Amino acid sequence: MNRIRISIAPQLREIAGPAIDWVWRQALTTLGYAWQETAPGEPCDVAYVVDCERQPLAQVVIVASPERWRSPSRYRLRSLIPDELFPLLCFVREPFRQRVFERRGNALWSYRDLLFDLFWFLTGQEERTWPQDNHGFYTLPETWLASQVLEQAPVSAMLEGLGALLQQAGADESLPRWPDGKRAAAAITHDVDYPEVIRWLEPWRILRRQGLQGVSPAWEVLIGRRNHWAFPDWMKFEDRYGVRSAFYFVARQGSLLEYGCGLPDPFYDVTSPRFRALFRTLIEGGWEVGMHASYLAYASPEHFAAEKRRLEEAAAAPILGNRHHYWHLNPADPEETLQLHAHLGFLYDTSLTHDRHLGWRRGTVTPFFPLAQKTGHEIGVVQLPVAWMDAQLMQRRELTQAQREAAIVALVDRTATLGGLFVVNVHDYVFDEKLFPGWLAVLRAALDRMAERGDFWFATPAAIALHWRERYERLLKISAGLDEGR
Numbered sequence: 434m435n436r437i438r439i440s441i442a443p444q445l446r447e448i449a450g451p452a453i454d455w456v457w458r459q460a461l462t463t464l465g466y467a468w469q470e471t472a473p474g475e476p477c478d479v480a481y482v483v484d485c486e487r488q489p490l491a492q493v494v495i496v497a498s499p500e501r502w503r504s505p506s507r508y509r510l511r512s513l514i515p516d517e518l519f520p521l522l523c524f525v526r527e528p529f530r531q532r533v534f535e536r537r538g539n540a541l542w543s544y545r546d547l548l549f550d551l552f553w554f555l556t557g558q559e560e561r562t563w564p565q566d567n568h569g570f571y572t573l574p575e576t577w578l579a580s581q582v583l584e585q586a587p588v589s590a591m592l593e594g595l596g597a598l599l600q601q602a603g604a605d606e607s608l609p610r611w612p613d614g615k616r617a618a619a620a621i622t623h624d625v626d627y628p629e630v631i632r633w634l635e636p637w638r639i640l641r642r643q644g645l646q647g648v649s650p651a652w653e654v655l656i657g658r659r660n661h662w663a664f665p666d667w668m669k670f671e672d673r674y675g676v677r678s679a680f681y682f683v684a685r686q687g688s689l690l691e692y693g694c695g696l697p698d699p700f701y702d703v704t705s706p707r708f709r710a711l712f713r714t715l716i717e718g719g720w721e722v723g724m725h726a727s728y729l730a731y732a733s734p735e736h737f738a739a740e741k742r743r744l745e746e747a748a749a750a751p752i753l754g755n756r757h758h759y760w761h762l763n764p765a766d767p768e769e770t771l772q773l774h775a776h777l778g779f780l781y782d783t784s785l786t787h788d789r790h791l792g793w794r795r796g797t798v799t800p801f802f803p804l805a806q807k808t809g810h811e812i813g814v815v816q817l818p819v820a821w822m823d824a825q826l827m828q829r830r831e832l833t834q835a836q837r838e839a840a841i842v843a844l845v846d847r848t849a850t851l852g853g854l855f856v857v858n859v860h861d862y863v864f865d866e867k868l869f870p871g872w873l874a875v876l877r878a879a880l881d882r883m884a885e886r887g888d889f890w891f892a893t894p895a896a897i898a899l900h901w902r903e904r905y906e907r908l909l910k911i912s913a914g915l916d917e918g919r
Contacts, residue, residue, distance in 0.1 A: 470914020
């Protein structure tokens with residue numbers, strides 16, 4: 434495999450060396466390229482420069498913006514502008530440069546700092562300024578919502594453009610992104626929040642959701658004819674598609690009293706015989722048992738570790754993956770929580786998404802290794818980005834069922850266009866059509882679309898994360914340079 438020769442201006446290294454190396458590593462490994470870092474002034478394929486006047490010995494020249502790297506958090510997105518290779522970020526109070534690409538001699542020059550744009554999105558620079566509610570859920574600016582920024586996955590679109598630039602620089606062979614010649618991958622996940630109903634309480638919840646149409650199912654729950662224990666149904670349903678999903682269980686047992694006081698952990702006990710038997714059935718059938726870290730797990734490494742040990746003991750198997758209940762990372766510093774995952778020995782996490790907003794929170798449809806910005810170090814736990822959670826569509830009453838299903842099909846197609854990973858989160862208790870009308874149908878629409886396309890690799894999240902880590906390490910092994918922050 435040929436290596437991409439990259440030169441980085443020393444001035445940029447002085448300003449943000451670890452961050453720049455990190456974003457180059459994530460970009461190149463996603464695209465499937467190994468690299469060789471060269472000294473400034475030596476012949477190379479791609480030069481990342483500051484001085485526009487000097488002509489480096491390169492096929493592609495990307496002009497950096499040092500002022501942005503010095504203070505990345507001060508920029509706010511005004512719009513995404515389509516261009517010939519990739520979408521361009523236009524920031525508030527910043528003039529947009531019309532001339533983005535120029536052929537100068539044998540080199541193609543990009544006057545847009547693509548590497549900064551990738552960094553800005555992947556590290557969530559703007560989101561930390563958005564309003565948060567008491568659970569830490571963000572309210573996105575109207576600019577983002579109106580332009581459907583998250584649904585576009587701009588980071589992945591920009592990476593496709595970077596790949597085109599590298600091909601112009603002479604890059605040829607790349608490491609395939611997914612096994613078996615597939616264009617994209619998919620993982621189905623379930624947060625296990627409410628598998629055992631409280632029979633006197635649940636009928637009121639049904640009536641609140643469905644009104645008079647919920648009278649019959651509410652009565653059936655009250656008398657014990659219907660419940661939320663849907664694991665056998667999920668297994669039969671997924672088996673028809675040849676899919677093995679992951680179920681994320683909360684190891685800390687909460688209570689109704691705690692819930693009423695603002696600590697919304699589920700009420701079940703993973704150490705009970707019923708759940709121990711369930712874990713055996715799931716694992717023996719090829720399904721994955723993962724961890725749903727409790728609401729405040731991030732606040733105590735000791736409690737977090739104890740939850741993981743408790744679930745592993747109950748499941749009699751190692752727990753490789755995690756998702757936080759209510760997506761509840763440290764609201765003030767999400768990367769601090771992501772670093773805990775590495776200390777606890779997780780292979781992957783899948784918590785970086787928005788509770789209310791469809792699409793990819795950090796703009797990418799592919800897995801990545803996050804950056805701990807305070808230390809400049811890469812976090813060695815694969816982050817699997819979530820595209821859709823069931824409630825994001827089902828609780829939007831202005832949408833028809835047909836519109837919900839069309840929205841999910843569009844996300845599937847966008848994932849395939851960008852060669853990405855489609856991760857969905859459908860809660861364990863929504864399988865019953867009478868209790869949750871239309872919820873399962875949206876997932877079925879997504880699965881039907883992927884089956885129709887035939888270009889998706891279905892696997893458990895753990896299998897996908899293991900594939901991504903091994904692929905990443907293989908490329909690192911045959912590369913040289915871009916080492917800061919590893």
